[in-house]
Amino acid sequence: MSMNQQNDPFADTGDSDSQPTSYIHIRIQQRNGRKTLTTVQGVPQEYDLKKILKVLKKDFACNGNIVKDEELGEVIQLQGDQRVKVSEFLTTQLGLSKKNIKIHGF
Amino acid sequence: MSDDLGFDPSLKKKKKSKKVEDGSSESTPVPELDDMLSGLKKKKKSKKIDGDEETNSPVPDDLTASLGDLTLKKKKKKSLKNVDATDFEQQLEEAGVEDVSGSNNNATIDGESSNGDEEGIIPYDDLLSRFFDILKKNNPELAGDRSGPKFRIPPPVCQREGSKKTLFANVQEIAQVLQRNPEHLIQFLFAELGTSGSIDGEKRLVLKGKFQPKQMESVLRRYIIEYVTCKTCKSMNTELKRESGNRLHFLSCKVCGSTRSVSSIKTGFQAQVGRRKRV
Ligand SMILES: [Zn+2]
Numbered sequence: 001m002s003m004n005q006q007n008d009p010f011a012d013t014g015d016s017d018s019q020p021t022s023y024i025h026i027r028i029q030q031r032n033g034r035k036t037l038t039t040v041q042g043v044p045q046e047y048d049l050k051k052i053l054k055v056l057k058k059d060f061a062c063n064g065n066i067v068k069d070e071e072l073g074e075v076i077q078l079q080g081d082q083r084v085k086v087s088e089f090l091t092t093q094l095g096l097s098k099k100n101i102k103i104h105g106f
Numbered sequence: 107m108s109d110d111l112g113f114d115p116s117l118k119k120k121k122k123s124k125k126v127e128d129g130s131s132e133s134t135p136v137p138e139l140d141d142m143l144s145g146l147k148k149k150k151k152s153k154k155i156d157g158d159e160e161t162n163s164p165v166p167d168d169l170t171a172s173l174g175d176l177t178l179k180k181k182k183k184k185s186l187k188n189v190d191a192t193d194f195e196q197q198l199e200e201a202g203v204e205d206v207s208g209s210n211n212n213a214t215i216d217g218e219s220s221n222g223d224e225e226g227i228i229p230y231d232d233l234l235s236r237f238f239d240i241l242k243k244n245n246p247e248l249a250g251d252r253s254g255p256k257f258r259i260p261p262p263v264c265q266r267e268g269s270k271k272t273l274f275a276n277v278q279e280i281a282q283v284l285q286r287n288p289e290h291l292i293q294f295l296f297a298e299l300g301t302s303g304s305i306d307g308e309k310r311l312v313l314k315g316k317f318q319p320k321q322m323e324s325v326l327r328r329y330i331i332e333y334v335t336c337k338t339c340k341s342m343n344t345e346l347k348r349e350s351g352n353r354l355h356f357l358s359c360k361v362c363g364s365t366r367s368v369s370s371i372k373t374g375f376q377a378q379v380g381r382r383k384r385v
Contacts, residue, residue: 030299030314
């Protein structure tokens, strides 16, 4: 066996999770001042967003609303940085897989 | 021997919780070498030594090492390390060094670490040097030689610009170190930070919103994991190519030759913030 061989037999590894079917994206945006906004995009259709929003608002004690985006569907908006809490909610309460949730931001 | 290994000094600094678990290798002056070999032994002898996760080879831990004092979270680092060990073993095996390691094994385990008068047995230290000479000659990256400061990522320099904006002064430099088009990196920053911005006359990035260097660092780290490091060998010496014909991007490793596809940067949903939409 030669030590300077360049082509690698493992070339296809580590990539299985990079192109899944659909992700739930949790993002943060800065608003005026130090206020922030959390958005949740891509919650599967079978879930009732209105009901979820209601629970989230109560649990996190924050305001929120649902925005319809032509391309991306219905998106939940919450005031403040609720990213971790939303992610926890989605996994524990809705039984969604953590692998399908992508938290963005800093 | 220890001096010409070309190890990144920052690597050495980090390794403090490390024990030599093999009594017979005491005679070796260089702890790093021990590590590498114990990695090999583990593989060969299969479960001879267990529970020595701490003593993994430091070499492929590119990200941690290069970010240096940017301090990866402990948890993360642990898991990375474990993965590295296996990857590294695979690489070594791939590189065809089994024979050498095999003889090393015998020498060590029989307790004949460094007495050359035994017949037909090459002294342990000589084997080590030979091993590293060959490794350095043919796979310098694996021997820890990663051409100096090339892969050391400078910490992001962020200043406030007025009350609502942030100046990211060294984007260009960072993109250059990562061998990425600054446009690509900036596009990622915009998408992740949920903001927009512009480039000023000195090629610095002006971002809308207030961001701390620490926050920028964590975004950069994610960029590196997603768009820079090779998942096979953890090297950051990679290239991002665009396949002509389709819009897919491929990350190809300059060290091990492995290729993977990467997803394009998507901004996704952006909420309407600040002033109402002008109608
Ligand atoms: Zn590689």
